[in-house]
C-alpha cells in the first residue's frame with residue numbers, strides 16, 4: 250500500500266515540478282537534487298543549523314568528527330585549535346562518506362575557530378573529489394570572522410560551483426529564507442515524499 254502511495258506522490262510532485270521549473274533554466278537549482286549537509290560542531294550550535302537545513306531540504310546529514318576528540322573544556326579546546334591552525338594541521342576524521350558521488354549539492358558548515366574554519370574542514374575538503382559539485386558554505390560564530398570563514402570554505406573547494414553562504418550567531422530564524430533565496434527549498438509535497446521513502450518497511 251505504502252509503495253503505491255509513494256508512486257502516486259512521486260507522480261504528483263513530478264507533474265508540479267515540470268510546471269514550476271522551466272526546462273533549460275541554468276540559473277536555478279533543479280529541485281530533484283541529492284543534498285548532503287556535512288558539518289563540524291564542537292558545542293552543538295552548528296549542529297542545530299545543519300539540522301534546520303536538512304529539515305527544509307530533505308538533505309542527508311554527515312557529522313564531521315575527529316578521531317582524536319577535542320577537549321570538552323573551552324580554554325583547552327581553544328589551545329588545541331590554535332595549535333592546529335598555526336601548524337596547518339589536518340586532524341583525522343572519523344568515518345567516511347562512502348557514496349559521495351550521489352550528492353549534487355553539499356552544504357559544508359562549521360563554527361568560526363580563530364578567525365577561520367577549523368582545520369578539520371581542510372581535512373574534509375581534501376578527502377573527496379568534489380569537482381563539479383555545488384558547494385554551499387555556512388558557519389556559526391560568536392562575534393566576527395563570518396565572511397572570512399565562508400570564504401575559506403570556498404577556497405577549500407576549487408572546481409566547484411558555489412551558492413551564497415550563510416552565517417549566524419546561533420539563531421536559525423533566517424535559515425529558511427536563505428534556502429529559498431538560493432533555491433534549494435523543498436516543497437511540502439517533496440518533503441513528504443522524502444519522508445515516506447525513508448520509512449523502513
Ligand SMILES: Cc1cc2nc3c(=O)[nH]c(=O)nc-3n(C[C@H](O)[C@H](O)[C@H](O)COP(=O)(O)O)c2cc1C
Pocket residue numbers: 289290291292293294295296323326327328330331359360361362363364365389390391392393394418419
Ligand atoms: C577554538 C574556538 C575558537 C573560536 N574562535 C572564534 C572567532 O574567531 N570568532 C568568533 O566570532 N567566534 C569564535 N568562537 C566561537 C564559536 O565560533 C561559536 O561559539 C560557534 O557558534 C560554536 O559553534 P559549535 O557550537 O557548533 O561548536 C570560537 C570558539 C572556539 C571553541
